[in-house]
Amino acid sequence: MTDDEPAIRRLCVAAAGCARGDLDAILADLCRSAGLERLLWNDPSAEPRVGVLPPGFDEPRLVGDIITRTLAAVRRRRRRGGDVAVRLALHEGLTVMAGGQFGGPGVNAVRALCGVGAYPVPLAVVISGRLFDDVAALGGDEPALRRFRPAGPGSWLALFGEG
Numbered sequence: 001m002t003d004d005e006p007a008i009r010r011l012c013v014a015a016a017g018c019a020r021g022d023l024d025a026i027l028a029d030l031c032r033s034a035g036l037e038r039l040l041w042n043d044p045s046a047e048p049r050v051g052v053l054p055p056g057f058d059e060p061r062l063v064g065d066i067i068t069r070t071l072a073a074v075r076r077r078r079r080r081g082g083d084v085a086v087r088l089a090l091h092e093g094l095t096v097m098a099g100g101q102f103g104g105p106g107v108n109a110v111r112a113l114c115g116v117g118a119y120p121v122p123l124a125v126v127i128s129g130r131l132f133d134d135v136a137a138l139g140g141d142e143p144a145l146r147r148f149r150p151a152g153p154g155s156w157l158a159l160f161g162e163g
Contacts, residue, residue: 007094011059011131012106013039013066014114016048017124018084022077023049026086029073034065042101048087048114052095052102059131060138063090067125067144071160074122085121089113091128113155123160132156 015027027049031039041051053062070088077084091113093106113126127135127148136145144158151157 005096005098007096007104008055009092010052010055010095010102010106011057011062012091012093012095012102012110013051013053014048014089014110015070015086016114017087017118018082022082022084023086026070026073026077026084027051029076030066030070033072034062034069036066040102042107048089048111050102050107050111052107059092060135063127063131063135064144066090067123067158067160070125071123078122085119085123087114087117087119087124087126089116089126089128090131092131092134093128116151116155119159121159121161125158125160126151127156127158129154129156 015023024044031037036053039051039053041049070086074084074086089110091106091110093109094104095102095106096104109128113128116126132148147158148156
């Protein structure tokens with residue numbers, strides 16, 4: 001990193017778990033329905049898919065929106081006959097731009113969170129402990145947050161089924 005490449009704290013999102021075309025459609029649906037046109041994605045061929053949001057979003061509201069709208073997109077895809085399951089990870093941390101891609105501790109952390117486990121449910125969401133604590137303290141989406149349980153050091157997990 002040079003002095004010209006500032007480290008900026010951003011909400012980071014990672015997604016994996018199903019065929020590339022299905023995942024791309026689910027993420028496009030999420031961005032459209034949640035008004036996340038400013039979510040910036042890294043290389044679309046990389047696994048997991050990683051995106052970052054610019055600073056300035058209401059994170060407690062946004063975390064709940066991302067979860068509920070991703071679940072809705074997964075359910076729509078499954079109703080059309082797609083056997084899709086998505087692992088979604090959320091973290092807030094420092095990011096840097098290098099070589100046209102986002103990197104840094106925030107991106108590394110969300111990528112690692114997304115790689116934890118495979119679950120037999122339509123949507124598994126892992127949130128870093130720091131982000132979960134911040135969102136819970138500021139009144140984030142209560143119904144979604146009540147589903148989370150500690151998943152290991154520094155992370156929380158919620159599994160969302162069909163119902």
